Amino acid sequence: MPPVEEIRALVGHRFPGGHYTIAHWENFLLTECTGAEPLPGDLAHPVALFHVPILGANTSIGEMFALGQADDDASIGIESYDWEFFKPLREELEYRIDAEITEADRQQANGRTFDRIQFRFELKDDTAELAARTTVTWHYRRRRAGGKRT
Amino acid sequence: MSMEVKVGDKIPAWDMPSVSAARMRTMAAILRDPNPVHWDRRVPKAMGFGDHTINQGPLGLSYMVNMLHAWTGPESIRRVWMTFPMAVLDEDHITARGEVTAIREVDGERLADCNIWLERPGTDHPLEGKATVKLPD
Numbered sequence: 001m002p003p004v005e006e007i008r009a010l011v012g013h014r015f016p017g018g019h020y021t022i023a024h025w026e027n028f029l030l031t032e033c034t035g036a037e038p039l040p041g042d043l044a045h046p047v048a049l050f051h052v053p054i055l056g057a058n059t060s061i062g063e064m065f066a067l068g069q070a071d072d073d074a075s076i077g078i079e080s081y082d083w084e085f086f087k088p089l090r091e092e093l094e095y096r097i098d099a100e101i102t103e104a105d106r107q108q109a110n111g112r113t114f115d116r117i118q119f120r121f122e123l124k125d126d127t128a129e130l131a132a133r134t135t136v137t138w139h140y141r142r143r144r145a146g147g148k149r150t
Numbered sequence: 151m152s153m154e155v156k157v158g159d160k161i162p163a164w165d166m167p168s169v170s171a172a173r174m175r176t177m178a179a180i181l182r183d184p185n186p187v188h189w190d191r192r193v194p195k196a197m198g199f200g201d202h203t204i205n206q207g208p209l210g211l212s213y214m215v216n217m218l219h220a221w222t223g224p225e226s227i228r229r230v231w232m233t234f235p236m237a238v239l240d241e242d243h244i245t246a247r248g249e250v251t252a253i254r255e256v257d258g259e260r261l262a263d264c265n266i267w268l269e270r271p272g273t274d275h276p277l278e279g280k281a282t283v284k285l286p287d
Contacts, residue, residue: 032176
């Protein structure tokens with residue numbers, strides 16, 4: 001289990017940030033995965049608000065696991081996703097993405113120990129207006145000494 | 151004529167008859183998601199989930215997005231907040247449902263706040279959350 005000080009020190013960590021454009025093929029396949037028909041015009045399926053901020057911020061799910069020193073990929077649990085849309089997401093529109101870790105601390109519940117880490121991503125469109133914001137809160141479940149996950 | 155909606159109204163359900171392992175694999179590639187629980191059955195099996203892969207959280211959430219789109223249109227969603235009490239597995243029959251909890255007006259938009267959730271026969275709700283949508287003019 002990593003020292004709690006290392007987990008708390010993650011607050012304020014900023015990702016490099018960057019830009020992301022949702023390609024038509026990507027939106028088509030993504031929408032198909034949800035079981036829906038393609039949306040009209042250039043609308044992107046809102047489920048894009050999971051991976052677009054992460055990749056656009058120049059990070060990855062793997063790096064987010066590693067920052068929290070996950071025991072293994074399967075040790076991650078989702079507390080919540082909070083998705084705010086100020087404008088509909090669109091294909092072939094470049095978004096500017098900025099991201100940081102806003103909360104990180106150790107918690108215990110029901111005899112289990114986990115580190116609760118919250119990531120916040122903001123997407124701005126080509127007018128520099130905020131198009132969407134997403135707050136991802138994950139639990140990094142920890143093992144007891146001896147290897148059994150709490 | 152504006153859409154007639156009142157507190158307590160049920161949102162028309164959206165059905166996913168069988169969650170697809172193939173769609174999870176496509177999703178994992180798009181997301182660059184390295185977690186093997188979504189594409190290698192041996193991993194969730196070792197965790198006690200049987201011979202199934204685990205659906206990505208955003209995919210479960212997307213079933214509720216599809217329900218909301220069918221109800222109020224593809225540009226209507228203003229906010230979705232979601233929790234994930236239980237895993238959704240491939241071959242699960244999942245139904246997205248919701249209920250209106252409040253109607254309010256903000257900046258000239260008529261908004262509906264809703265409780266939304268996924269149902270699976272024989273279990274508690276795998277996903278539960280809240281949404282705000284703009285009601286059609």
